[in-house]
Amino acid sequence: MGSIDFMTGIKAFQVRALLWSLGWSLRVLERLTAMVALIGQLIIDLGYLVRNPARMPWREISATIYRSGAQALPITALLGFLVGVVLSYLSARELQSFGAELYIVNILGVGVVRELGGLLAAILVAGRSGSSMTAQLGVMRITEELDALSVMGISTTVRLVLPKLIALAVALPLLVLWTDALALAGGMLAADLRFHIGYRQFLAMLPAAVPIANLWLGLGKGVVFGILIGLIASYHGLRIKPNSESLGAGTTSSVVSAITTVIIVDALAAVVFADVGMRYA
Amino acid sequence: MREPVIRIEGLTTRLGGDIIHEDIDLQVYPGTVLALIGGSGSGKTTLLRVMLGLQKPARGKVEVLGHGHHGSEPCTIGVRSRWGVLFQQGALFSALNVFDNVALPLREVKGFRETHVRKMVLSTLEMVEIGAENALKMPAQLSGGMVKRVALARALVLEPELLFLDEPTAGLDPQRSDGFVALMRSLPSRLQLTVVMSTHDAGVVLELADQVAVLAERKLAAVGSVAEIVELDHPFVRSFFRRTRTQVQREPAWSSRKARPLLSPAIELSRAA
Numbered sequence: 250m251g252s253i254d255f256m257t258g259i260k261a262f263q264v265r266a267l268l269w270s271l272g273w274s275l276r277v278l279e280r281l282t283a284m285v286a287l288i289g290q291l292i293i294d295l296g297y298l299v300r301n302p303a304r305m306p307w308r309e310i311s312a313t314i315y316r317s318g319a320q321a322l323p324i325t326a327l328l329g330f331l332v333g334v335v336l337s338y339l340s341a342r343e344l345q346s347f348g349a350e351l352y353i354v355n356i357l358g359v360g361v362v363r364e365l366g367g368l369l370a371a372i373l374v375a376g377r378s379g380s381s382m383t384a385q386l387g388v389m390r391i392t393e394e395l396d397a398l399s400v401m402g403i404s405t406t407v408r409l410v411l412p413k414l415i416a417l418a419v420a421l422p423l424l425v426l427w428t429d430a431l432a433l434a435g436g437m438l439a440a441d442l443r444f445h446i447g448y449r450q451f452l453a454m455l456p457a458a459v460p461i462a463n464l465w466l467g468l469g470k471g472v473v474f475g476i477l478i479g480l481i482a483s484y485h486g487l488r489i490k491p492n493s494e495s496l497g498a499g500t501t502s503s504v505v506s507a508i509t510t511v512i513i514v515d516a517l518a519a520v521v522f523a524d525v526g527m528r529y530a
Numbered sequence: 531m532r533e534p535v536i537r538i539e540g541l542t543t544r545l546g547g548d549i550i551h552e553d554i555d556l557q558v559y560p561g562t563v564l565a566l567i568g569g570s571g572s573g574k575t576t577l578l579r580v581m582l583g584l585q586k587p588a589r590g591k592v593e594v595l596g597h598g599h600h601g602s603e604p605c606t607i608g609v610r611s612r613w614g615v616l617f618q619q620g621a622l623f624s625a626l627n628v629f630d631n632v633a634l635p636l637r638e639v640k641g642f643r644e645t646h647v648r649k650m651v652l653s654t655l656e657m658v659e660i661g662a663e664n665a666l667k668m669p670a671q672l673s674g675g676m677v678k679r680v681a682l683a684r685a686l687v688l689e690p691e692l693l694f695l696d697e698p699t700a701g702l703d704p705q706r707s708d709g710f711v712a713l714m715r716s717l718p719s720r721l722q723l724t725v726v727m728s729t730h731d732a733g734v735v736l737e738l739a740d741q742v743a744v745l746a747e748r749k750l751a752a753v754g755s756v757a758e759i760v761e762l763d764h765p766f767v768r769s770f771f772r773r774t775r776t777q778v779q780r781e782p783a784w785s786s787r788k789a790r791p792l793l794s795p796a797i798e799l800s801r802a803a
Binding site: 303388392393394396397399400401402403408 | 579582583584608609610611613615617618619621622623624634635638639641684
């Protein structure tokens with residue numbers, strides 16, 4: 250009797266697990282479909298704007314570049330500089346034990362220009378601007394502003410989503426460049442204090458240590474990260490339901506998804522472009 | 531016989547798992563001022579949203595200004611520029627000032643030149659009694675009554691044929707509500723408008739509407755003239771008009787118009803069981 254109950258329990262558990270997996274898969278499929286629909290709509294809108302350049306939302310684009318790019322300069326500068334200092338000090342101990350102090354330029358240069366600058370800037374923009382974009386769209390849903398646009402026949406994606414994507418695709422590579430510069434400055438300062446490698450020597454060694462392809466790779470990733478952050482922020486913003494709980498949940502999901510996606514794409518890029526811009530002895 | 535501005539046939543609407551409307555038929559003819567009334571959760575606003583294409587019907591046919599949106603097909607931008615909508619909270623764009631809010635449809639939908647936009651915005655603001663000195667104020671600096679008036683100006687600036695009002699006096703104190711109703715009374719005859727509004731305010735129905743549709747228990751319980759509906763033996767209608775029943779005899783404010791078309795004769799004044 251006991252074993253029959255046990256088997257029934259196992260079967261019930263299996264059925265529940267199957268139903269849960271099915272429900273989860275359907276939810277993922279539904280979200281993927283919605284994301285593909287949004288991307289499709291944006292491609293159509295882009296085509297429309299290419300045919301009608303006078304309709305390009307320049308004001309929204311420039312406002313977003315200012316808010317997401319110019320206003321993020323101080324925080325990215327501070328973090329970039331400090332990460333440069335930390336990286337330089339951490340590497341110093343290991344390099345000294347091998348008598349390879351001069352390689353600090355290579356480690357800092359490649360690490361910052363190829364990977365860290367872009368990643369730092371993208372994570373900051375995802376947290377700072379991505380959340381704000383999601384919240385903005387969410388509040389517009391709650392206050393019926395999105396509905397008002399729709400009933401007037403004004404495209405929400407042309408007016409609100411596309412400008413965010415274009416602005417982030419422009420602003421993020423510039424922020425990457427800025428973060429790279431500040432991180433290298435921090436690293437240079439630490440290298441000077443620790444190894445007495447002067448600024449001039451550091452800067453003279455940098456072009457040889459870091460092939461220019463690394464810079465292009467970093468900037469290219471900045472463009473991709475910008476588009477992804479804008480897309481994810483807008484997707485979550487447009488899905489927010491007209492209540493405050495949904496607004497909070499949507500904003501959190503937006504930031505978590507954007508940061509996770511950025512890191513996944515960065516890892517994929519590291520594998521795909523493993524041979525680009527690397528110098529082998 | 532004139533064609534209806536709005537034609538709804540066999541409409542069923544679902545929100546999540548709940549059925550909001552079931553098998554609703556409604557026709558609204560040009561020049562009519564139709565009030566949708568019903569208890570909380572009866573689906574007045576949802577019915578407006580279905581008419582506007584913001585909510586997909588589960589079943590049935592909805593045609594507005596000759597263009598249908600049958601669930602997945604939203605009507606075209608051309609049609610949308612022929613109607614105006616006043617949302618319950620105004621839905622002014624918080625990032626734009628009063629002028630830019632009203633100018634938005636002129637710039638985005640019509641692509642008018644700035645000199646023309648300026649003229650039209652200022653004249654529309656004047657029509658809704660918003661002084662030019664308020665044109666540069668942000669929505670957050672406006673009172674509730676002013677928000678409604680600016681939102682009305684935005685709804686009217688494209689000179690629409692059809693105006694949707696969602697709870698036009700909700701959130702206004704009695705004085706501001708009276709002022710808004712007085713403003714609204716003057717508009718349809720001046721602008722040759724057809725108006726569809728959802729409201730829970732019996733005073734607004736008596737002051738503005740010439741036709742009333744009652745939503746109850748997912749169905750359209752009754753459609754008819756104000757006088758007919760007031761006399762209806764229906765629990766919701768009785769409680770809705772209880773306080774203002776004595777005002778019914780007075781002349782409706784919009785009766786001065788020559789044409790006062792009725793809803794389709796096909797839609798009988800039905801009485802709920």
